[in-house]
Amino acid sequence: MIGYIKGRVLSFADGTVLLENNGIGYEIVCSASVYGELIKDMGGEVYTYMAVKEDGISLYGFVSPEEKNMFLNLISVSGVGPKMGIVVLAGMRVKDLVVKIATADVKGLSAVKGLGKKTAERIILELREKIGDKGSDAGDKLFSGAAVGAAEAEENDDAIIALMGLGFTRAECVKALKDARAEGEKTTEQLIAYALKHIR
DSSP states (O other): OOOEEEEEEEEEETTEEEEEETTEEEEEEEOHHHHHHHHHHTEEEEEEEEEEETTEEEEEEESSHHHHHHHHHHHTSTTOOHHHHHHHHHHSOHHHHHHHHHTTOHHHHTTSTTOOHHHHHHHHHHHHHHHHHHTTTTTSOSSTTOOOOHHHHHHHHHHHHHHHHTTOOHHHHHHHHHHHHHTTOOSHHHHHHHHHHHOO
């Protein structure tokens, strides 16, 4: 399994790059974010997923482990294959996608070109359930000793479930949300955006 490649761009077109590493050229179908980075510098690093099918092998590339993890979540949804997963990531940044799933924004998600309403609904339903299973204790009080209202607790839970779905640990999420609250961030979108910027 090829999981990471670093090299120089030999050619590019329509979201696909030919990346040379140690004398071998890898044809990689890229998310919008990594495609832009590779083309700008005519080289760089890419995290990859190798899809093996009867009719061939394809490499899909991502700008970060978090973006790759979101792609893996997407293709775990029934009816969503690698090509559709890349379409979603080409039409929306990971941060925005996480927010739309966490807040069940079907309209916003289905605005991605090529993604219908029914598929958007299925993505939200299945990923919220899947991510929720990973963080089954997400309903616990996140901030020990803190008195939070029902609305704030729900925002905390939505944010932590979405972030854990991107591969962050519960401890990382809790710390980031504490910091976000301290900085005055309030809505689920603001909490997730702050966490994605500061968790590393």
